[in-house]
Amino acid sequence: MASFRGFRGNDAFGSEAWKALCRVREAAPLIQCITNFVSMDIMANTVLAAGASPAMVHAIEEIAEFTALANAVCINVGTLSPEWIFAMKAAASRANDLKKPWVLDPVGVGATTFRTEKCLELIALRPVVIRGNASEIIAAIGASVEPTRGVDSTLPSKDALEAAKELARASQSIVAVTGAVDLVTDGKRVLGVSNGVALMQRITATGCAVTALIAAFVAVHPGRPLEAAAFALALFGLAGEIGMEKASGPASLRVHLLDALHSLDEVTVISRIKIAQI
Numbered sequence: 001m002a003s004f005r006g007f008r009g010n011d012a013f014g015s016e017a018w019k020a021l022c023r024v025r026e027a028a029p030l031i032q033c034i035t036n037f038v039s040m041d042i043m044a045n046t047v048l049a050a051g052a053s054p055a056m057v058h059a060i061e062e063i064a065e066f067t068a069l070a071n072a073v074c075i076n077v078g079t080l081s082p083e084w085i086f087a088m089k090a091a092a093s094r095a096n097d098l099k100k101p102w103v104l105d106p107v108g109v110g111a112t113t114f115r116t117e118k119c120l121e122l123i124a125l126r127p128v129v130i131r132g133n134a135s136e137i138i139a140a141i142g143a144s145v146e147p148t149r150g151v152d153s154t155l156p157s158k159d160a161l162e163a164a165k166e167l168a169r170a171s172q173s174i175v176a177v178t179g180a181v182d183l184v185t186d187g188k189r190v191l192g193v194s195n196g197v198a199l200m201q202r203i204t205a206t207g208c209a210v211t212a213l214i215a216a217f218v219a220v221h222p223g224r225p226l227e228a229a230a231f232a233l234a235l236f237g238l239a240g241e242i243g244m245e246k247a248s249g250p251a252s253l254r255v256h257l258l259d260a261l262h263s264l265d266e267v268t269v270i271s272r273i274k275i276a277q278i
């Protein structure tokens with residue numbers, strides 16, 4: 001991975017991340033989530049713990065009205081089926097028409113032809129942010145050497161840095177690839193986020209949850225989606241680190257992570273956020 005350069009110091013990013021979290025808490029943006037059945041609970045609880053307001057609304061009959069109410073939309077293809085695709089595309093298009101941000105989690109892209117086709121169609125609708133693990137981001141630019149193995153990554157995030165940049169340039173979206181270090185890029189700039197603990201990978205749908213959190217931060221930071229995504233990832237990772245101080249395994253980490261996210265304070269955020277320009 002490229003070495004860290006242009007390091008701004010954690011204080012500058014930390015205080016901006018804190019301000020962004022305060023804005024989420026004050027504005028409580030409404031986040032429409034069209035997501036998989038596995039993730040619904042942890043996603044809604046993550047968005048709530050951060051101070052925003054989640055709503056899992058995916059019926060095609062409700063999209064026109066509900067997307068108009070939402071401040072941002074999170075679209076996740078985890079438990080994809082053909083009828084859901086109509087709702088996903090309708091919500092993405094409605095959000096675009098209304099100039100509201102939407103983010104995409106291309107869960108398992110590259111695993112099957114159907115999933116890959118649908119993810120590419122969604123990417124063509126221009127999400128503001130695409131967040132996936134390394135295997136997914138590499139698959140999204142068609143550079144995998146073998147099909148994605150289910151929903152979990154077989155590769156570290158650093159292996160997907162060039163793919164993330166290429167995808168960002170091609171899609172004109174911000175691309176975030178998660179792992180031990182989360183990498184967020186617009187195709188030129190790269191922010192590296194090193195908050196988090198490895199056990200977060202052992203809880204299902206932490207990736208899905210943080211994608212919805214990114215939607216909440218983008219909603220209150222519309223002009224700066226690169227930084228908004230990095231702040232959401234750093235704060236979620238920091239909540240994982242604090243949660244880990246009390247956890248004894250994945251199940252208790254899930255609980256303590258949510259508690260920690262809810263209780264984050266200024267001193268902790270400013271002193272412990274780890275974001276660097278790479």
Ligand SMILES: Nc1ncnc2c1ncn2[C@@H]1O[C@H](COP(=O)(O)OP(=O)(O)O)[C@@H](O)[C@H]1O
Pocket residue numbers: 132133134151152153178179180181182195196197198199200201205206207208210233236237
């Ligand atoms: N080895 C690791 N060390 C620290 N944090 C991690 C690690 N792996 C994943 N995470 C964190 O777990 C969350 C989910 O990421 P990831 O597992 O890559 O997504 P997905 O669940 O979509 O595969 C992210 O917040 C990420 O930063």
Ligand SMILES: Cc1ncsc1CCOP(=O)(O)O
Pocket residue numbers: 036038039078079107151203204205206207208209
């Ligand atoms: C296990 C599973 N199967 C389909 S979606 C899903 C959840 C995936 O969540 P994440 O990508 O955040 O681990």
Ligand SMILES: [Mg+2]
Pocket residue numbers: 105107108132133151207208
């Ligand atoms: Mg995922």
